[in-house]
Amino acid sequence: MSARIEIDLDAFRHNVRTLAALAAPARTMLAVKADGYGHGMLPIARASLESGADSLAVLDVPAALAIRAAGIDAQVFAWLHGKETDFRAGIEAGVDLGVSSLTELRRIADAGVASVHLKIDTGLHRNGASPEDWPELVRATLDLQEAGRVRLAGLWSHLADASPDDDAAALAEFRAAIAVAAGIGVPMAGPDRPLLHLAASSAGIRMPAARFDLVRFGIAAYGVSPFDDVDARGLGMRAPMTVTAEIVRLHGDYAVLGIGSADGLPPTATPDAPSGQGAEVLLGDRRAGVFVIHVDETFVGATRHDQVGDVAVIYGPGDHGEPTAEDWARWAATIGDEILARASTRIPRVYLNE
Numbered sequence: 001m002s003a004r005i006e007i008d009l010d011a012f013r014h015n016v017r018t019l020a021a022l023a024a025p026a027r028t029m030l031a032v033k034a035d036g037y038g039h040g041m042l043p044i045a046r047a048s049l050e051s052g053a054d055s056l057a058v059l060d061v062p063a064a065l066a067i068r069a070a071g072i073d074a075q076v077f078a079w080l081h082g083k084e085t086d087f088r089a090g091i092e093a094g095v096d097l098g099v100s101s102l103t104e105l106r107r108i109a110d111a112g113v114a115s116v117h118l119k120i121d122t123g124l125h126r127n128g129a130s131p132e133d134w135p136e137l138v139r140a141t142l143d144l145q146e147a148g149r150v151r152l153a154g155l156w157s158h159l160a161d162a163s164p165d166d167d168a169a170a171l172a173e174f175r176a177a178i179a180v181a182a183g184i185g186v187p188m189a190g191p192d193r194p195l196l197h198l199a200a201s202s203a204g205i206r207m208p209a210a211r212f213d214l215v216r217f218g219i220a221a222y223g224v225s226p227f228d229d230v231d232a233r234g235l236g237m238r239a240p241m242t243v244t245a246e247i248v249r250l251h252g253d254y255a256v257l258g259i260g261s262a263d264g265l266p267p268t269a270t271p272d273a274p275s276g277q278g279a280e281v282l283l284g285d286r287r288a289g290v291f292v293i294h295v296d297e298t299f300v301g302a303t304r305h306d307q308v309g310d311v312a313v314i315y316g317p318g319d320h321g322e323p324t325a326e327d328w329a330r331w332a333a334t335i336g337d338e339i340l341a342r343a344s345t346r347i348p349r350v351y352l353n354e
């Protein structure tokens with residue numbers, strides 16, 4: 001394997017510390033879904049908890065169980081459930097469960113006494129109860145809690161980050177849903193008050209009113225800005241991930257790198273890309289243009305000094321002239337989350353500063 005990924009855990013810890021300080025007094029939950037956005041869920045989970053996060057957000061119960069199996073006992077929150085979800089295993093492992101519907105609530109209560117976080121849909125339409133279904137979901141939860149069959153641990157939603165106006169409207173909907181819940185009898189003070197959480201990276205950084213009790217930070221901690229008008233470095237973040245690949249052969253005017261779309265490079269980031277600009281890599285002290293990305297190989301422009309075995313930096317923090325994942329996202333007309341999460345697990349990860 002000629003490709004390699006280095007993950008600088010100190011860079012990641014720096015980001016988490018910076019974000020947690022910004023969000024305080026709200027708590028910080030770190031989103032480690034999509035295998036820690038391609039960085040490796042377990043090392044990232046541990047580094048998060050070492051540097052200011054006190055809880056973890058995974059997508060589903062199996063990922064939460066993997067966290068527990070690794071001996072991590074911090075609060076873990078899982079919110080996407082399927083027909084096969086083993087709620088009993090999740091409850092026995094003390095996993096906090098997001099709940100979007102009455103059906104889900106009943107299945108969970110039948111499996112054991114869970115800590116549940118009720119989700120209101122504030123416009124993203126990914127999941128969550130509609131404002132029409134919300135009162136009934138809240139009422140049913142309080143009834144089950146009264147019967148000792150569930151514990152109401154949170155009220156939450158997720159912002160679409162579509163525009164400041166959309167986010168402001170979603171914040172207003174979330175506040176309205178909290179007021180409805182309070183009207184139905186959910187305590188808003190004292191030890192039984194549920195956690196209120198709405199913001200992820202974007203609102204956690206720029207919308208203090210959306211921080212409530214806890215912010216679920218994701219992409220910013222991985223060194224990618226959630227904003228168009230400032231990059232991660234401008235936010236004081238460092239990219240932990242550096243992807244490199246060797247020249248495996250020279251072919252006419254091209255140097256062929258041993259990395260391709262099966263390793264996670266977006267095959268569209270070539271000179272005829274929709275963005276109008278092909279990708280680049282750092283080869284020695286120059287930027288080399290990417291001509292074509294095949295499944296296992298990438299062709300870049302060569303000079304006569306290039307040799308088989310020379311190492312190209314595909315992307316990294318940008319400190320030495322290499323492109324960043326944010327640059328690749330722009331070239332491929334996608335978002336940085338996708339570039340990072342695509343980094344294939346077949347590339348060996350090397351952790352620095354463990």
Ligand SMILES: Cc1ncc(COP(=O)(O)O)c(C=O)c1O
Nearest residue numbers: 031158200201216217218219220
């Ligand atoms: C429910 C939930 N919370 C938090 C996050 C983190 O979001 P971001 O990566 O924008 O910080 C995500 C990611 O999509 C999410 O689905």
